[in-house]
Amino acid sequence: MKSTISPYEVYIKYLALKQHFTTEHYNYFTYNGKVRASEHAFNIRKDKYFFMKLSKHKDVENFLLANIVDGDKDFWIGELRESAPEDVYRNWKKRQEALTYTFKNELSNLDDNFDKNFAVEKYGHPHLLRLYLRNEVCIETMCILDMLVNYSKTWNKYLQKDLIWEDKYTIITKYRPFLSIDLDKFKTITLDYFNDR
Numbered sequence: 473m474k475s476t477i478s479p480y481e482v483y484i485k486y487l488a489l490k491q492h493f494t495t496e497h498y499n500y501f502t503y504n505g506k507v508r509a510s511e512h513a514f515n516i517r518k519d520k521y522f523f524m525k526l527s528k529h530k531d532v533e534n535f536l537l538a539n540i541v542d543g544d545k546d547f548w549i550g551e552l553r554e555s556a557p558e559d560v561y562r563n564w565k566k567r568q569e570a571l572t573y574t575f576k577n578e579l580s581n582l583d584d585n586f587d588k589n590f591a592v593e594k595y596g597h598p599h600l601l602r603l604y605l606r607n608e609v610c611i612e613t614m615c616i617l618d619m620l621v622n623y624s625k626t627w628n629k630y631l632q633k634d635l636i637w638e639d640k641y642t643i644i645t646k647y648r649p650f651l652s653i654d655l656d657k658f659k660t661i662t663l664d665y666f667n668d669r
Contacts, residue, residue: 477527477532478527479514479520479523479524479526479527480511480514480523481527482523482526482527482532483509483514483517483520483523484505484506484507484509485505485532485533485536486523486536486549487507487509488500488503488505488506488507489505489533489536489537489540490540490547491507492646493540493541493642493643493646493647500649501649505533519549519550522549522550523549526549531561531565534561534564534565534568535557535558535561537564537650538560538561538563538564538565539551539557539560539561541564541611541643541647542560542563542564542611567610567612568612571612571653572657572658572661574610574612574613575612575613575616575658575661576661576665578608578609578610578613579613579661579662579665579666581603581608581609582599582600582603582609583599584666584669585669586666586669589603590621590623590626590627592626592627592630592631597631597634597636597637598623598627600614600617600623601627601636601637601640604640605636605640611643611644611647612651614640614644615644615647615648615651616651616653616655616658617662618644618648619648619655619658620655620658620659620662624641624644624645627641628641
């Protein structure tokens with residue numbers, strides 16, 4: 473089934489999601505995805521063709537979300553002429569549909585010593601962050617583990633002024649509210665996995 477969203481509504485969603493991930497003052501959920509932008513401003517944009525094209529997509533909001541989170545938070549709508557954004561969306565969707573499976577699989581990439589994954593060494597990044605940077609764990613796994621053990625609090629203390637962590641922390645924090653999960657289930661999966669090590 474095709475989306476019935478107008479190009480202007482796509483434009484609003486695009487602006488709202490971009491502001492959510494790139495500014496401190498805007499929260500997508502607080503403002504229900506609304507931003508101030510007139511139809512006139514939309515109609516004079518040179519890239520409005522891309523919003524028209526995207527309005528035909530069956531899952532506009534998640535397409536934009538996936539590309540901002542997994543692709544680039546500075547995702548520009550004009551990148552639609554390439555195939556990469558659709559690939560990013562498909563990969564994101566697969567993860568959502570099999571999140572439990574993905575999480576279980578990615579736990580096997582972690583160190584068998586659970587605490588060691590979060591330890592901040594004197595030089596370099598924690599093991600879990602390195603796995604994320606190498607795409608060996610996905611952003612959902614990062615979010616779930618942070619919900620379980622709140623590692624980001626410690627990392628923020630010890631990785632101050634680390635530009636890589638600051639950028640990833642922003643994305644992880646801003647993405648967490650989009651995840652609708654049974655945290656107790658993931659806690660049990662994690663405990664079961666590491667208790668068997």
